[in-house]
Amino acid sequence: MGLVLFYILGGITIMAALGVVTTRNIVYGALFLLVSLMGVAGLFVVLFAEFLALVQLLIYGGAIIIVILFALMLTRETDFSIATEHRRWPVAAVVSLALFGLLASSAINDSSLYNSDRRSGIGIEELGTGLFENWAVPFEIASIVLLVALIGAIVIGRSGDEEDGGQA
Amino acid sequence: MSLELVDFQILAAALFCLGLYGVLARRSAVMVLMAVELMLNAVNINLIAFSAFRPVSSMITGQVIVIFVITVAAAEVGLALAVIMRLYRRRGTVNVDEIDLMKG
Numbered sequence: 052m053g054l055v056l057f058y059i060l061g062g063i064t065i066m067a068a069l070g071v072v073t074t075r076n077i078v079y080g081a082l083f084l085l086v087s088l089m090g091v092a093g094l095f096v097v098l099f100a101e102f103l104a105l106v107q108l109l110i111y112g113g114a115i116i117i118v119i120l121f122a123l124m125l126t127r128e129t130d131f132s133i134a135t136e137h138r139r140w141p142v143a144a145v146v147s148l149a150l151f152g153l154l155a156s157s158a159i160n161d162s163s164l165y166n167s168d169r170r171s172g173i174g175i176e177e178l179g180t181g182l183f184e185n186w187a188v189p190f191e192i193a194s195i196v197l198l199v200a201l202i203g204a205i206v207i208g209r210s211g212d213e214e215d216g217g218q219a
Numbered sequence: 220m221s222l223e224l225v226d227f228q229i230l231a232a233a234l235f236c237l238g239l240y241g242v243l244a245r246r247s248a249v250m251v252l253m254a255v256e257l258m259l260n261a262v263n264i265n266l267i268a269f270s271a272f273r274p275v276s277s278m279i280t281g282q283v284i285v286i287f288v289i290t291v292a293a294a295e296v297g298l299a300l301a302v303i304m305r306l307y308r309r310r311g312t313v314n315v316d317e318i319d320l321m322k323g
Contacts, residue, residue, distance in 0.1 A: 053222045061230045068234055068257050072241035077250060084253045087234075091260045098227070098271040103263075103285055110289055115256065115296050122249055122300040126307040136244045137316065143243030147236040154232035162225040170222070170271040173278050181279040182286070189283075193290045200294030208301035210308070 056097050064090030077123055085116045099172025227268035235261035248303050248313040252296065259292050 067090060070083035088111040095104035137143070182190055234257055241254025263285045270281025307313050 057222055057226060061226075065230070065233055065237070068237040071250075071253055071257060072237055072245065077247060080250060080253060084256065087257065088260060091234075091264060094227075094230075094264060095267055097222075098267045100267045100271065100282055100285075103267065103282060103289075106286065106289060110293055111256075111260075115293060118296055118300055119249060119253060122303055125304055126249065126313050137246055140244040143240050146243065147240040150239060151232055151236040154235070155229050158225050158228035158232065162223065171278070172271055173282065178279060178282055182283055185279075186283050189287060193287055196294055197290060200298050204297045204301040207298070208304055 053097055057094070060090050060093040060097065063087075064094065078120070081116060081119050081123060084119070085112060088112065088116070098170060101172070102175045102178055224268055224272045227264060231261040231264040231268070234258075234264065246314050246316055248306070248315050248318075249300075251315060252299050252303070256292065256296070259288060263288055 064087050067083045067087035071080050071087060074080045074083060088107065092104045092107040092111075095101075095107060238254045238257030238261060241257065242251050245251055245254060266281045266285050266288070270278050273281075303313055306318065310318065312318075
């Protein structure tokens with residue numbers, strides 16, 4: 052059961068990710084990214100991390116994709132040459148494939164270290180308790196990071212004082 | 220045959236490498252940002268997979284770190300899109316090849 056679900060969700064995730072990095076239409080790319088991230092949320096359920104699957108759905112599906120689509124609409128390019136790959140894309144493909152080979156071979160070589168196929172998860176209750184007991188200080192720092200990013204995004208994205216002195 | 224940790228590791232490696240290809244090969248800054256999101260998700264899959272295959276007592280760390288990764292990813296997307304829109308208004312393009320103001 053878990054294996055079948057893993058192959059279905061993993062296939063969806065990888066195929067949609069392939070669509071993200073190869074499609075010529077940027078809006079399709081954003082929609083492929085949505086599909087891929089939802090596949091990752093399904094994989095979190097397979098790994099018994101239900102709370103994080105919900106967080107993934109809400110934050111990536113609800114917030115990040117919407118913001119990316121907004122940015123795509125506001126920075127619409129007139130020519131679509133930008134949608135194509137860099138002219139040295141084979142180098143990128145070779146580097147990525149080499150890294151994948153390295154990672155996959157090392158994972159297979161070390162697979163005997165973690166040979167237990169017993170997987171389990173923790174409930175939301177333990178997660179919340181741990182987050183507010185052992186991880187309270189990082190949690191507060193994360194909220195400061197979010198606040199700083201919010202204010203920074205407003206300050207950077209604010210229109211009005213375009214001095215227009217750049218080399219354009 | 221049952222599901223093992225190595226299956227998730229290979230899946231995460233594939234997702235990470237697709238994201239790496241996107242970062243290196245795409246020209247649109249928004250596309251680069253989307254590829255970075257793919258890489259972050261690959262890391263999250265790895266963290267949760269390692270946490271799920273461990274004893275229950277030490278399981279929470281992986282999930283909490285994933286929460287922080289998602290937080291930082293949200294902050295990163297917000298800031299990066301503000302920068303991209305600023306750049307578009309000033310230079311009229313989001314092509315990362317043309318943004319070479321600091322090129323020596």
